[in-house]
Amino acid sequence: MLIIVGTVPDPAVPVLDASAILADGSLSVGDRALPPDRGTPALLAAAASACAFLGIEPPHAMLVGDEGLGRGSRELYRHLTEVLPSRTCTTLAFHYLQPDVDWHNKVLMAAQAMAGPPALVADAGFMYAAKMSGMAGEYALFTPDAGELAFLADETAPHPFYTRGFILQDENRAPELIRRAYEHDNAATCLLVKGSTDRIADRTGVLAEITGPSVEAMEAMGGTGDTVTGMACALMEYGLPAPKAAQMAAQANRYAGEAARPTPASQIGELVPHIPNALKRVMEELP
């Protein structure tokens, strides 16, 4: 089972712990409809679409409403520490959550107490907390964008906002920043660095680069990184090692973007319907 943990931007949403279903473009978790227009719902929609294409069970969601005050995140953190040790899954992904090092450490311990234990994926706020905790190496995959890579590379930075001059970097510096992130043990076993060139890396360096097709408008679209991460999680759950899953997800996201023919005003929901064909194409090209 693939479990995806994150937040939705509505503080009225209680902790949800149910399967995510994508049907006719509409995403629901339990009885609650969640527009897959940004954030964790976009990741869930991409993962659900990919799981359906791959013929595996849909992702299970653990969500809560949080508008940024962190109250919902802390409620969900508490829920996770209570339920995870008795649950089973093979891939466990954390997404938009209020970064909190103390809660991160408690949740990580609970996840590591699970049978298996599962392969861990972190993106967005939870990746920030994972890096700050000094426990990044416990994760199978981080999916930073270029600015977040700079944050991982800066051993003193508490948030991408404070990164020491790396954040507006030339993307050509990515291999150097990847090396630096590993030197300071601030990276997961595998990194998928999202950018104009997507890079898959591990401690040995860059393993693969994905450069095309290049769809310029996607740089402005919110959620393109979420769909990449969602597909990577599904492909890991399908059984692929993290580097291969990340490479295929990055390539499929570009194909889906190309098929959606977006403008800078396009929303991520327009990309999701193209995921099955994009994955089909990638699996034929990268067997």
Added chain:
Amino acid sequence: MALTDLFRKKSSGPRRQSRADRGLLVFEHTSEVIRAEKLLKESGREIRVMGPPPEIQKGCDLVVEFPLMEKLDILRTLAEAGTEPLETVPVTGPLLAPVDLFQIKDFGDHLMVRAANMKLTVEKSTRTIVNVSGGGCPDVPYIAARLIGRTLDNAPAPREIGHTLCGYALELAHAEMLRLCS
């Protein structure tokens, strides 16, 4: 923590980067620290009054340690009460400065401004905010939902509805966009 708790002996040394998600509010006078402590604790914040690190030479000899991700909301609470700090700094890197440069990308019909880890895109002809991208704190989707589809003239400023450092970065992008589109 009350002020007297400052003098309690710690039972063990700090873990590696264990306070990396905390920031410091630096005030000019101790009375302001006390007022801020009262205000923030009454609003349910998890804050502590601490002695400042030696790198901080300005202000009084006390600082308020706070969850860095809640910076925007905390600063707003203090501003509303007329108790604004001299500055805020991260605990582990008091000499670090926030990113203050912008990246601008012109798509023709659309203009994108990036500040730190946040991007804001506007349709030039209508001044409509069409996309918000980047960031990892949970107020980003919340702010995005309230900005997208509205114009620069009638959308709320991120500083009014955001709560975190990502929200603060988006505020910078929004302010720069307003400047560019004026």
